[in-house]
Amino acid sequence: TTHYLFIVVVAVNSTLLAINAGDYIFYTDWMWTSFVVFSVSQSTMLAVGAVYYMLFTGVPGTATYYATIMTIYTWVAKGAWFALGYPYDFIVVPVWIPSAMLLDLTYWATRRNKHAAIIIGGTLVGLSFPLFNMVNLLLVRDPLEVAFKYPRPTLPAYMTPIEPQVGKFYNSPVALGSGAGAVLTVPMTALGAKLNT
DSSP, X not given: OHHHHHHHHHHHXXXXXXXXXXGGGGBHHHHHHTHHHHHHHHHHHHHHHHHHHHHHHTOTTHHHHHHHHXXXXXXHHHHXXXXXXXXXXXXXXXXXXXXXXXXXXXXXXXTSOHHHIIIIIHHHHHHHHXXXXXXXXXXXXXXXXXXXXXXXXXXXXXXXXXXXXXXXXXXXXXXXXXXXXXXXXXXXXXXXXXXXX
16 A cells, blocks of 8 residues: 555656656647657656556556556646636647556566566557557647647747647657657666666
8 A cells, every 4th residue: 555655646746747847748739849759758757657666566557557647637737727718628638548558568468577567568658659649639629729829828938839840840750759769768767677676
């Protein structure tokens, strides 16, 4: 019980860390224009945190539990913005849970082999997370309309979106996000596990 209460506290705080490290990635307009940054940062954060606490408890399923807490916490933030009069699509909640389930499945299927969880599970998180979130973003009504009609009060004037950037700097955001996420997730999860031992 103490382990799981500890995970709740850390998952909530890691969600805050993700938001504070680059809060624009939760907002519709910047999630589209900075998809690669979003994919790398979120997949790495999920894999490092989930692997660390999954190995801490030694229980398959902990990663999904960790991702569920982050999801619920972010939906609360989404609800708060909606209550302030912003549209439903103003904040897009990242899809962490399916990737965390793959991590748990890897840990369970390899008979709790922590190295397999880091290498195979971390790679699966890095590859799957951008794909799940691209599907999630495709369901958003019109990110640029939301960006112009409902500018964020905390956004500096020089950061106000002027034109869509998707396709201007990246040929394929999904491919770049998946590749970069997969490459960076494995060493970061290895570091997290190393700190855990």
